[in-house]
Amino acid sequence: MKSKLTVLMISSVLSFLLTSCNRAEFEEFSELGSLRILGVVADSPEVDGTATGTVNISLTPVISDIDGAGRTFAVTVVSCLDTGFVQSSQPSCENPTAEAYPNGGTFNTTGLAASDFTGAMDPITISINNPASLIADFSSTRRFNGVSYYVIFNLQSGSENFTFVKELVITERTPLNQNPVIDSIQFNGSAIAVGPSSAGELSMEFTPAGEPETYQEQRSDGVLESVTESYLITWFYSSGKVSPGRILTDQSSTFKPDNTTAIRLVGVVKDRRGGTAFVNLSP
Amino acid sequence: MPFALYLKIISSILFSLFVFMHSANAELELKGQVLERGTKRPLANVNVFILPEGLKATSDRDGNFVFSNAPRGEREWILTVTGYKRVKEKFTYQGNTSDIRIFVEKNSYVDFETTVVGRREKKEAARTVLKQEEFITLPGSAGDPVRALENLPGVLQSxxxxxxxxxxxxxxxxxxxxxxxxxxxxxxxxxxxxAVPETVESVEFLTAGYGPEYGRASSGIINLNLRQPRKDRSYGMAYIDFTASGGFLEGRITEDKKQSYFVGGRYSYVGEVIKFASEQIDDEEDSPPAFNTAPTYWDINLTYLNESWEKMKFRLITLASQDRVEAIVDGADNPTFSRRVFGTTRFYRVIPKLEFDFSSRSKFETSLGVGSDISEFKPGEQEFLIDNFRLSWRSNYSREVSDSYNFNIGTDFIFQDSTVETRIAQSFFSRSEINTPFEISDLIIGKQKSSELQQGYFLRNEFRFFSQSLKVQPNLRYDYFKLHNRGYLQPRLSVIYSLTEDSSLYFNSGIYVQPENSINLSEESGNPDLLPTQSNHYSIRYEHDFREGKNDGLLLTSGVFYKNLKDLIADSSELVTRDGEQVPERFSNSGKGEVKGLEALLRYQKGKTKVNFGYTYTESTRIDPLTGREFPSEQDQTHNLNLTVAYSWGNWNLSGRFRYVTGLPKTPIESGIYFENADIYLPVQGERFSERLGDFWQLDARLDRKWIYDTWILSFYLDIQNITNRENPTGIAYSFDYSERDTNMGLPILPSFGVKGEF
Structure with missing residues (x-):
């Protein structure tokens, strides 16, 4: 039965990859145009699971809405402890806490500094009361590795709704996770401050303190394992093509422009433990 | 010269002349052997005539014949054997004795003719057996025993x-x-x-209402029975085709033919073909997977047979198999599958088997299955490894007590010792049709060791009434599952009523229990409180053989079946309290459903033409545990139709297959929620299985040709799947945010060919 699961998975993956083809050309993940959330930066991706007071976390979404050409969104935010959110076919919060978004719960993309409506939204502060009691009923392994606390945003404009989720982790593990810190975006081996307009190689460099961290995970038998983060870097661009659009730490991508016009380039790095950082390069 | 000397000389000359003349017409011993051309199979009871004298000798069971008074000089053989071409050959014989081999060619090497078919034995309707001569020649399956089952009703298109x-x-x-x-x-x-198809004697296919000898499967059983080695001669086969190459050798070890052997194997290079094709595609927009190592598989089979004892037979079978693949996927939309995907599965079994024939009325068989199963799957940075040692024991004692009663009783034990290492997403174990993406599913990290013992006992009874026209089989099976710490009594009833000599009615029913595996029962990755799933089967079948004991004619089988399914495993997003702690439930026994259907199989043969028509109508539904709503299951293929036609002439065989299948149900994804941490979108499902893919239909054709030589046979085949190049839907593809969708299509027209030599 167990081997059959593996064969099922292998054959399904391979059958899909090798024997299936579809005719449509879907929109590329990294191409900017329609409303996209590029990341949500938390000032602290992890929450101290031994804290008994109130812990405040500031969250800043980074969006791009080129095709929207400047519009106002109604913003609603709720938060809740994980009760199987991601396992459900209809993800939603159980017993959600309503959070107050600034500006009366609205955001206008025209206010973004970039002319192509790409940049950071107003930050929102989430207050988590007595994190220790929130996770007290979970197993020790779960408390050590972390219990998820979700912050769910919804942007609504006209008939269009867009939902995105930021996961905070309440954990008894120390030290708490920190965000990556980007030192520079490298293009053909040199740091750049604006989007490129010619072909070349893109990569990302981090400050010493912002490099992937090594942390511990507890196995089900209680044994601690050391794990080193592997950053996921995503390139978002307004034209041309970056290939591959997503890379891991110490890898690089190739940029091919459509023309000689400089592009908007956003490099977003995630440590996949809630830590996020970005660099937004104007044309 | 003295007269005495003169007389002596004359006598010597006359004597020499006499000897010379006598030897010119002397009759001598001539030995030979009659063999089937190509296969070298000895032919017994064949009359060999020498003309013009009309001398006759008959071959023994080893094909050997002797003429004790064979005349010298030019003569002519004549052999006439039913099912074979007539032999009439001139030969010149000068020696005293010789080993002559006469090769007799069959009328056809592509059509397995049996001179006596007889009427079908009426055993149980829930069991179908395809013998080698059937699955080798069934069109559309490339001679594969299990793919040939797709031609039968009840087997779903996969x-x-x-x-x-x-x-x-x-x-x-x-x-x-x-x-x-x-x-x-x-x-x-x-x-x-x-297993190489030529090594398989038969494939057994058990469906709804199957007998008590097997269990632990709610749906059915597929059992391969391997062929015993040939003892009459050494035999071998080697082949090469589009996907693999292989071969085998077999023969007797001792002259008395009491011991024989078989060794065979196969290696596939289909991955090299795929890798090569993959590297030729130069399309940046649609990056195919680049294979780091080409997908490969191999399998080997070793068999030893010892029949040195009068009432006992010993067989030792060893089977091993491995599949391996490693690919680099440049998919920007899925970081977990980006880069490296590695998977391998392998197993081996050593099966010693003893059979005792105590008498014509009682028999005992016992066998062990010793081996291990290893599976490894590494998608990106995650991994899953199982190392499973397995020991199984089967035994069966059967006795014909009287003309109206017989029984068999036996055991069916399995012991497993497993080590499971995981660093993989919880969704890997999900039963849902749309899984939570790996990147955001809880990571199951750990190393689990477990052992389990599954004990099975069975009793089959057969009571016969009314001159054996009515057979009633009240059967019983008991299974104990250590991991569940529960035992289950499973009564199963079969009734066979012969309406006439050629028509019968079958009824089968029973309870079937299927245990859950140790991973899904573990606290780390599953739910230790899960129960086995259970299903109740009922089936009625009618069979009519219009052939009246001959080969030609029509055979009709049709029936209905119903299965009631309980305690099905379903994903659960609930939190439960276990040992004072809140933990995710992950799975529950909340699922239930039912399956009902109708099957029909028509087999028609007229001379060299064979037609098979199979049809299945199925309604397979499940109940949503949360809403109580009924919806079609993932396997609800409403109509499944299979038509195969084969025609042979000489050593040619042309066959075709047409398949039609209703599109499978699918659950649509209505939208996506962006999950920032993993940079991925969560699918939001629509109503479960509320849509269907387009219907599938396909036309395949195959041409086989054999060239027969004295001591070997050369075969060639050309197989074309999907001759019309139809784009059959196989699934739905979505854009990264589920805002766009398109249909995945299956393989286009696919020709393949192969060459085989048998010696």
Missing amino acids: FDANVAIQGSPPEDTKYLIEGHEIPFIFHFFGLNTV
Whole structure:
């Protein structure tokens, strides 16, 4: 039965990859145009699971809405402890806490500094009361590795709704996770401050303190394992093509422009433990 | 010269002349052997005539014949054997004795003719057996024993390496070799069964209402019985085709033919072909997977047979198989599958088997299955490894007590010792049709060791009434599952009523219990409180043989079946309290459903033409545990139609197959929620299985040709799948945010060919 699961998975993956083809050309993940959330930066991706007071976390979404050409969104935010959110076919919060978004719960993309409506939204502060009691009923392994606390945003404009989720982790593990810190975006081996307009190689460099961290995970038998983060870097661009659009730490991508016009380039790095950082390069 | 000397000389000359003249017409001993051309199979009871004298000798069971008074000089053989071409050959014989071989050619080497078919034995309707001569020649299956089952009603069209039976999921079907469970029956892609087809004697297919000898499967059983080695001569085969090459050798070890052997194997290079094709595609927009190592598979089979004892037979079978693939996927939309995907599965079994024939009325068989199953799957940075040692024991004692009663009783034990290492997403174990993406599913990290013992006992009774026209089989099976710490009594009833000599009515019913595996029962990755799933089967079948004991004619089988399914495993997002702690439940026994259907099989043969028509109508439904709503299951293939036609002439065989299948149900994804941490979108499902893919239909054709030589046979085949190049839907593809969708299509027209030599 167990081997059959593996064969099922292998054959399904391979059958899909090798024997299936579809005719449509879907929109590329990294191409900017329609409303996209590029990341949500938390000032602290992890929450101290031994804290008994109130812990405040500031969250800043980074969006791009080129095709929207400047519009106002109604913003609603709720938060809740994980009760199987991601396992459900209809993800939603159980017993959600309503959070107050600034500006009366609205955001206008025209206010973004970039002319192509790409940049950071107003930050929102989430207050988590007595994190220790929130996770007290979970197993020790779960408390050590972390219990998820979700912050769910919804942007609504006209008939269009867009939902995105930021996961905070309440954990008894120390030290708490920190965000990556980007030192520079490298293009053909040199740091750049604006989007490129010619072909070349893109990569990302981090400050010493912002490099992937090594942390511990507890196995089900209680044994601690050391794990080193592997950053996921995503390139978002307004034209041309970056290939591959997503890379891991110490890898690089190739940029091919459509023309000689400089592009908007956003490099977003995630440590996949809630830590996020970005660099937004104007044309 | 003295007269005495003169007389002496004359006498010597006359004597020499006499000897010379006598030897010119002397009759001598001539030995020879009659063999089937190409296969070298000895032919027994063949009359060999020498003309013009009309001398006759008859071959013994080893094909040997002797003429004790064979005349010298030019003569003519004549041999006439039913089913073979007449032999009439001139030969010149000068020696005293010789080993002459006469090769007799069959009328056809592509059509397996049997001179006596007889009427079909009426055993149980829930069991179908395809013998080698049937599955080798069935069109559309490339001679593969398990793919040939697709031509039968009740077997669902599958697009991967699994078999689904009568509306139930593939994991509810068990695969066995010689009665012992193996982890998979196909190599990946579902192209080939794990044993070379020529090594398989028959494939047994058990469906709703199957007998008590087997269990632990809610849906059905597929069992391969391997062929015993040939003892009459040495024999070998080697082949090469589009996907693999292989061969085998067999023969007797001792002159008395009491011991014989078989060794065979196969290696596939289909991955090299795929890798080469993959590298030729130069399309940046649609990056195919680049294979770091080409997908490969191999399998080997070794058999030793010892019949040195009068009432006992010993057989030792060893089977091993491996599949391996490693690919680099440049998919920007899925970071977990970006880069490296590695998977391998392998197993081996050593099966010693003893058979005792105490008398014509009682028999005992016992066998062990010893081996291990290893599976490893590494998608990106995650990994899953199982190392499973398995020991199974089967025994069966059968006795014909009287003309009206017989029984058999036996055991069916399995012991497993497993080590499971995981660093993989919880969704890997999900039963849902749309899984939570790996990147955001809880990571199951750990190393689990477990052992389990599954005890099975069975009793089959057969009571015969009314001159054996009515057979009633009240059967019983008991299973105890250590991991569940529970035992289950499973009564099963079969009734066979012969309406006439050529028509019968069958009724089968029973309870079937399927245990859950140790991973899904573990606290770390599953739910230790899960119960086995249970299903109640009922089937009625009518069979009419219009052939009246001959080969030609029509055979009709049709029936209905019903399965009631309980305690099905379903994903759960609930939190439960266990040992004072809140933990995710992950799975529950909240699922239930039912399957009902109708099957029909028509087999028609007229001379060299064979037609098979199979049809299945299925309604397979499940109940949503949360809402109580009924919805079609993932295996609800409403109509499944299979038509095969084959025609042979000389050593040519042309066959075709047409398949039609209703599109499978699918659950649509209505939208996506962006999950920032993993940079991925969560699918938001629509109503479960509320849509269907387009219907599938396909036309395949195959041409076989044999060239027969004295001591070997050369075969060639050309197989074309999907001759009309139809784009059959196999699934739905979505954009990264689920805002766009398109249909995945299956393989286009696919020709393949192969060459085989038998010696």
